[in-house]
Amino acid sequence: MARPSILPAPGADDPPFYRETAGECELFERAFRNRMPLLIKGPTGCGKTRFVAHMAARLGRPLYTVACHDDLTAADLTGRYLLKGGDTVWADGPLTRAVRDGAICYLDEVVEARKDVTVVLHPVTDDRRTLPLERTGEILHAPPEFMLVVSYNPGYQNVLKSLKPSTRQRFLALEFSFPQPEVEAAIVARESGLAQERCAALVRLANALRELKGKDLDEGASTRLVIYCASLIKAGMRPADAVVAALIEPLTDDPDVRQGLLRVADIALG
Numbered sequence: 439m440a441r442p443s444i445l446p447a448p449g450a451d452d453p454p455f456y457r458e459t460a461g462e463c464e465l466f467e468r469a470f471r472n473r474m475p476l477l478i479k480g481p482t483g484c485g486k487t488r489f490v491a492h493m494a495a496r497l498g499r500p501l502y503t504v505a506c507h508d509d510l511t512a513a514d515l516t517g518r519y520l521l522k523g524g525d526t527v528w529a530d531g532p533l534t535r536a537v538r539d540g541a542i543c544y545l546d547e548v549v550e551a552r553k554d555v556t557v558v559l560h561p562v563t564d565d566r567r568t569l570p571l572e573r574t575g576e577i578l579h580a581p582p583e584f585m586l587v588v589s590y591n592p593g594y595q596n597v598l599k600s601l602k603p604s605t606r607q608r609f610l611a612l613e614f615s616f617p618q619p620e621v622e623a624a625i626v627a628r629e630s631g632l633a634q635e636r637c638a639a640l641v642r643l644a645n646a647l648r649e650l651k652g653k654d655l656d657e658g659a660s661t662r663l664v665i666y667c668a669s670l671i672k673a674g675m676r677p678a679d680a681v682v683a684a685l686i687e688p689l690t691d692d693p694d695v696r697q698g699l700l701r702v703a704d705i706a707l708g
């Protein structure tokens with residue numbers, strides 16, 4: 439059997455490729471220059487992480503990313519004493535390191551974090567811009583280059599997992615949605631190497647699947663999945679198989695819904 443061809447890993451572009459869709463780069467830069475934290479909301483796979491990586495590189499700041507989860511504590515962000523050969527030594531957490539280095543700290547899926555995390559975020563996200571380290575007794579003052587960026591997906595968030603108004607009202611906010619079809623097709627073509635008109639057909643299918651959000655599906659097909667699909671086709675996979683693997687199966691476990699999605703795919707791809 440012929441070995442499937444494998445696409446080279448995406449090039450380490452510097453800054454990473456990001457196609458602006460609605461003035462978000464300017465807003466990010468204004469937030470950075472005015473020392474304001476930024477909150478980004480949007481569905482999975484729509485470009486939030488890529489955008490932050492792009493802007494950090496463009497502004498020449500290091501980026502420390504933390505994937506938040508429901509066990510994440512304030513100490514995971516600020517730091518803790520560790521035992522090292524009989525001694526206890528202080529180890530900065532990513533937020534502390536970002537404050538010391540004047541870096542961009544990106545907390546992904548911030549609503550997942552435990553409530554005590556917001557306590558450390560408050561003084562560093564208002565005009566004090568300080569990070570008190572209770573354990574060491576230090577109070578760090580964030581340099582102008584430090585920026586906090588948080589993101590979450592409002593789609594699968596429950597009432598218990600929302601940010602308190604006193605937290606969210608410390609951030610400028612930006613809502614991401616999927617780009618216009620021709621822009622999304624250009625992004626998919628650039629990322630996958632597949633011809634733009636073939637990408638446009640996949641984006642049409644993704645948009646048809648996105649119509650089912652809130653009805654048969656919790657989430658529509660992400661740009662990330664469209665890129666997976668296009669990349670598989672570019673690498674020689676049969677388009678029908680690539681569509682099932684990248685745009686149908688990841689969306690549902692329900693056999694009836696799956697059948698429905700296959701019909702949507704047949705119609706959309708004609």
Ligand SMILES: Nc1ncnc2c1ncn2[C@@H]1O[C@H](COP(=O)(O)OP(=O)(O)OP(=O)(O)O)[C@@H](O)[C@H]1O
Binds near residue numbers: 456458482483591629
């Ligand atoms: N505007 C864009 N410019 C360039 N690439 C994009 C853009 N939007 C999406 N992408 C592509 O989509 C992929 C997924 O985006 P990304 O990982 O940033 O999603 P996300 O919004 O962070 O999702 P999640 O909430 O699941 O973490 C990226 O790897 C990139 O290839």
Ligand SMILES: [Mg+2]
Binds near residue numbers: 486487488546
């Ligand atoms: Mg992300």
